[in-house]
Amino acid sequence: MDKRQEFIPPILLALFVAILPHVAGLPLWVIAWCAFMWTYVMVAIKHNRPPPGRFVRNALAVIGLAGLLLTYHTRIDATAYVSLLAIMAAIKPLEISTHRDGMVTVFLAYFIVITSLFQSETLLMTIYMFVSVLVTTAVLVRINDPAGRLKAHFRLSALILAQAVPLMLALFFLFPRLEGSLVGFQRSDFGITGFSETLRPGMVSRLVEDDSVAFRVEFDDGIPGFEQLYWRGVVFVHFDGSNWRHERWLRESAPPETGVNDGVSYRVILEPHRSRWLFALDFPLMIPDTGRLYEDFTVLSRDPVFRTKRYVMTSDLRDHTGKTGFPGDELIRLPGSGNPESRALAARLAESSDSPGEVIRRALDYFRDNDFVYTLTPPLAGRNPVDDFLFSARSGYCEHYASAFAFLMRSAGIPARVVGGYQGGEINPYGNYLIVRQSFAHAWVEVWDEDKGWFRVDPTYVVAPGRISDGPGDGLQPGAFGGFTGRYLQPFEALLRQARFGWDAFSKNWQAWFEGYSVEQQKALLERLGIAYSYRTGPLMLLGAGLSLVALLFGVYLVIQLRGKTEKPDLVKKRYEEFLRKMAHAGIARLPGEGPMEFAERAALARPDLAPAINEITGIYIMLRYAPLPHDPDAPGKLADGVKKFRPSAVASKD
Amino acid sequence: MDTQRFEQIVARISTVVLGKEPQIRLALTCLFAGGHLLIEDRPGIGKTTLAKVLAKCLGLTFQRVQFTSDMLPGDILGVSIYDQNSGSFYFHPGPIFTQVLLVDEINRAMPKTQSALLEAMEEGQVTIEGETRDLIPPFFVIATQNPLEYAGTFPLPESQMDRFLMRITVGYPDRGAEKDIIRGGGTQKALAGIKPCMTEDDVIGVQEEVGNVHLSDSFLEYLQNIIAYTRSTPHFHVGLSPRAGIALAMAARSWAFIQGRTYAVPEDLKKVLFQVAGHRLRSASDRMEIPETRLMALFSEVPVPV
Numbered sequence: 019m020d021k022r023q024e025f026i027p028p029i030l031l032a033l034f035v036a037i038l039p040h041v042a043g044l045p046l047w048v049i050a051w052c053a054f055m056w057t058y059v060m061v062a063i064k065h066n067r068p069p070p071g072r073f074v075r076n077a078l079a080v081i082g083l084a085g086l087l088l089t090y091h092t093r094i095d096a097t098a099y100v101s102l103l104a105i106m107a108a109i110k111p112l113e114i115s116t117h118r119d120g121m122v123t124v125f126l127a128y129f130i131v132i133t134s135l136f137q138s139e140t141l142l143m144t145i146y147m148f149v150s151v152l153v154t155t156a157v158l159v160r161i162n163d164p165a166g167r168l169k170a171h172f173r174l175s176a177l178i179l180a181q182a183v184p185l186m187l188a189l190f191f192l193f194p195r196l197e198g199s200l201v202g203f204q205r206s207d208f209g210i211t212g213f214s215e216t217l218r219p220g221m222v223s224r225l226v227e228d229d230s231v232a233f234r235v236e237f238d239d240g241i242p243g244f245e246q247l248y249w250r251g252v253v254f255v256h257f258d259g260s261n262w263r264h265e266r267w268l269r270e271s272a273p274p275e276t277g278v279n280d281g282v283s284y285r286v287i288l289e290p291h292r293s294r295w296l297f298a299l300d301f302p303l304m305i306p307d308t309g310r311l312y313e314d315f316t317v318l319s320r321d322p323v324f325r326t327k328r329y330v331m332t333s334d335l336r337d338h339t340g341k342t343g344f345p346g347d348e349l350i351r352l353p354g355s356g357n358p359e360s361r362a363l364a365a366r367l368a369e370s371s372d373s374p375g376e377v378i379r380r381a382l383d384y385f386r387d388n389d390f391v392y393t394l395t396p397p398l399a400g401r402n403p404v405d406d407f408l409f410s411a412r413s414g415y416c417e418h419y420a421s422a423f424a425f426l427m428r429s430a431g432i433p434a435r436v437v438g439g440y441q442g443g444e445i446n447p448y449g450n451y452l453i454v455r456q457s458f459a460h461a462w463v464e465v466w467d468e469d470k471g472w473f474r475v476d477p478t479y480v481v482a483p484g485r486i487s488d489g490p491g492d493g494l495q496p497g498a499f500g501g502f503t504g505r506y507l508q509p510f511e512a513l514l515r516q517a518r519f520g521w522d523a524f525s526k527n528w529q530a531w532f533e534g535y536s537v538e539q540q541k542a543l544l545e546r547l548g549i550a551y552s553y554r555t556g557p558l559m560l561l562g563a564g565l566s567l568v569a570l571l572f573g574v575y576l577v578i579q580l581r582g583k584t585e586k587p588d589l590v591k592k593r594y595e596e597f598l599r600k601m602a603h604a605g606i607a608r609l610p611g612e613g614p615m616e617f618a619e620r621a622a623l624a625r626p627d628l629a630p631a632i633n634e635i636t637g638i639y640i641m642l643r644y645a646p647l648p649h650d651p652d653a654p655g656k657l658a659d660g661v662k663k664f665r666p667s668a669v670a671s672k673d
Numbered sequence: 674m675d676t677q678r679f680e681q682i683v684a685r686i687s688t689v690v691l692g693k694e695p696q697i698r699l700a701l702t703c704l705f706a707g708g709h710l711l712i713e714d715r716p717g718i719g720k721t722t723l724a725k726v727l728a729k730c731l732g733l734t735f736q737r738v739q740f741t742s743d744m745l746p747g748d749i750l751g752v753s754i755y756d757q758n759s760g761s762f763y764f765h766p767g768p769i770f771t772q773v774l775l776v777d778e779i780n781r782a783m784p785k786t787q788s789a790l791l792e793a794m795e796e797g798q799v800t801i802e803g804e805t806r807d808l809i810p811p812f813f814v815i816a817t818q819n820p821l822e823y824a825g826t827f828p829l830p831e832s833q834m835d836r837f838l839m840r841i842t843v844g845y846p847d848r849g850a851e852k853d854i855i856r857g858g859g860t861q862k863a864l865a866g867i868k869p870c871m872t873e874d875d876v877i878g879v880q881e882e883v884g885n886v887h888l889s890d891s892f893l894e895y896l897q898n899i900i901a902y903t904r905s906t907p908h909f910h911v912g913l914s915p916r917a918g919i920a921l922a923m924a925a926r927s928w929a930f931i932q933g934r935t936y937a938v939p940e941d942l943k944k945v946l947f948q949v950a951g952h953r954l955r956s957a958s959d960r961m962e963i964p965e966t967r968l969m970a971l972f973s974e975v976p977v978p979v
Contacts, residue, residue: 613977644938
């Protein structure tokens with residue numbers, strides 16, 4: 019019998035379900051390739067056309083690989099890998115002719131399902147992957163039992179899946195967690211935004227309309243005021259006239275000596291951003307095990323954050339670090355020329371002031387008194403961007419203010435640097451935690467003072483105080499935010515906000531417990547169980563323990579198998595005996611020498627009201643007991659159901 | 674073959690043998706199982722008619738031998754005769770070289786002659802003057818006999834009885850059927866008009882299909898319960914032999930097959946139980962055969978496994 023007609027449609031279904039999450043990420047030609055091949059296969063088996071010959075199949079494989087090479091060159095990342103799988107999955111059905119081919123292809127589908135993790139690990143994706151595995155397993159059952167009913171196949175598949183859940187959870191909690199990306203591949207980079215190592219004008223304002231979540235924070239003792247929430251990310255030190263750059267070579271450092279020992283403690287659930295920044299409130303005191311604190315008080319993770327990361331931190335919320343040594347000439351260095359007017363302004367300020375503090379105050383006054391405008395769309399800057407900003411345009415977003423202010427400070431001989439990060443947050447009333455979105459991105463300035471050490475100066479606050487106290491939208495010039503959608507969605511806005519907060523709370527918990535389950539959490543869990551765990555040897559230990567456990571279980575299984583099959587309870591007998599008990603209770607007892615048919619006939623004559631049920635049960639019973647194998651896989655279930663529902667009254671109902 | 678076709682065959686035979694459908698079914702069951710059939714009853718009941726119509730209906734080559742007390746084995750098997758022209762012996766085959774052999778009044782011949790059938794019935798071959806000759810399958814013996822108490826009969830030895838898969842009795846026709854028989858004045862004309870219902874290939878095919886009917890463990894357990902019962906309880910002189918067990922299984926298979934099933938159930942065995950076991954069992958008290966009602970009452974004690 020031709021296996022193709024039986025096998026291919028369900029296998030195509032499994033492949034289709036498995037590939038679906040990747041559709042947005044794969045190159046268009048790969049999608050078209052899959053669609054074409056699968057359609058062709060369906061049409062071919064419908065018209066009973068023979069599969070293409072070996073030459074055609076080989077040629078297709080070569081063309082597919084060549085296409086991949088042209089698309090990706092040697093850049094082997096997650097999408098390239100998934101594309102390869104998709105191309106192979108598309109042509110594999112062309113050569114399915116045996117049972118073995120079918121099995122191999124179904125395993126390919128499982129493989130593709132796993133790759134969905136390259137896309138995301140969100141709750142939705144996890145649910146979808148469950149469905150995928152359910153479908154694929156049902157297909158696996160089906161190609162091994164083509165005559166059975168689809169419903170039974172799905173039921174068996176669901177049963178297998180349910181049985182796998184405990185194992186899955188055990189592996190989830192105990193399998194060594196690895197920092198970094200999954201199986202060495204970098205996750206595809208769509209949609210991940212955030213800071214880079216260079217602060218260019220426009221970089222922060224570009225993020226303002228990005229609503230996606232950067233991280234979420236739970237505070238142990240209430241959420242502090244918004245004007246205290248400066249989330250430190252990256253410190254920019256080098257200025258080249260228009261851009262600020264991060265210092266790559268930093269020394270590790272102890273926490274700043276603020277004189278405060280117990281700061282605010284909080285948990286951050288950080289979305290993957292592919293860099294190493296761990297955002298911390300100014301100024302971090304205690305940092306997680308897998309992070310390092312550097313001399314500019316930024317915290318970096320040991321590995322780039324490719325997966326959701328959960329960490330606990332403690333910070334001191336004061337705006338200065340306390341006494342530190344002179345940071346070095348590096349912090350007052352400026353390009354040799356450019357922005358002459360600004361330099362002149364700084365010189366004037368320095369000359370007429372007695373102390374650095376007064377310079378700072380007067381610089382801020384300059385912003386306050388000269389009608390500066392806080393806007394997302396400043397005019398394009400020329401060759402001297404700081405001059406243009408301070409003297410002609412006088413409009414810009416936070417990075418312009420920070421950059422200009424730091425420039426003025428350095429010109430006046432005061433050490434200053436620009437800090438990039440996030441400011442503020444959005445309180446989710448469901449769960450009472452803080453959501454920090456990309457749109458909360460912010461840049462501010464830190465200035466060094468002999469007594470206070472580094473302390474924060476936020477020139478944006480002077481221009482648009484609402485930005486700091488009420489969120490990024492406040493204080494912006496009209497037009498900056500979409501007025502159109504705002505107007506039409508107003509009636510639903512409250513509802514939408516509620517729904518959005520509800521969903522966010524839900525996904526936060528998911529992230530906290532599932533995606534954010536990392537080395538630290540695993541260590542904590544194991545230590546609570548009394549197992550010492552070190553980051554270096556722990557994974558090996560766990561792996562070894564896991565393997566021994568598997569070997570032990572397998573051994574036990576083998577012993578049970580070798581001892582001969584344990585007596586399986588005869589369920590058919592049990593059910594039928596139950597039926598006989600019920601009949602006897604209703605007054606019709608089977609005689610020992612009576613066969614099932616004879617009994618059914620006699621019973622049906624005595625109780626015509628029960629005849630249909632009696633005949634149905636007897637029919638299934640006889641089939642299971644006397645008919646040759648294979649039996650209908652549903653029959654035992656039907657027998658159990660029938661007997662369970664069979665409730666004869668003691669006396670026949672009188673019509 | 675399906676049940677519908679089978680019913681047609683039964684109906685056609687019923688046009689000759691009136692009012693005896695159950696017996697016709699049992700007879701066909703026996704033949705489909707590839708077994709030899711013994712029809713036992715008083716004279717004039719229609720044994721021979723039933724045997725003849727069965728033989729004719731199967732569409733096989735057919736020979737009839739009327740056994741008498743002076744009959745010798747050679748009269749059945751054949752003899753070598755000296756040909757004076759060629760000066761050599763040549764074999765003159767007897768009536769046994771056929772596919773359906775109707776042996777009328779088998780118990781009228783001497784045991785010596787009866788035994789001549791043994792090898793043919795069991796092995797499908799005959800050995801004459803030291804030379805073994807095969808019979809063409811399918812080979813059936815349909816024999817008729819009068820009950821033992823009638824004068825001028827030699828009872829069949831037990832070994833001979835065991836060779837018959839089933840023994841059936843015909844019994845008097847009911848009043849309505851008898852009226853038609855009497856009005857018709859005999860069955861000769863109807864018998865002459867009957868045409869074969871099957872071909873040789875049909876018969877071989879049916880036998881093959883019967884052999885494929887499934888016997889589940891539960892069924893075999895019941896069958897063995899029956900056999901064990903005949904051996905362990907004090908009602909029987911001698912219990913059923915393993916050969917009888919095979920016979921029971923084959924007959925039950927055949928009955929299941931004509932019911933249109935591909936597997937046998939205990940009820941199938943019960944339907945053929947008396948016909949298969951009746952002539953193989955004797956009462957322990959008087960060494961006589963046990964009547965059907967009594968035997969079936971005894972067997973109803975054998976539990977059907979659940």
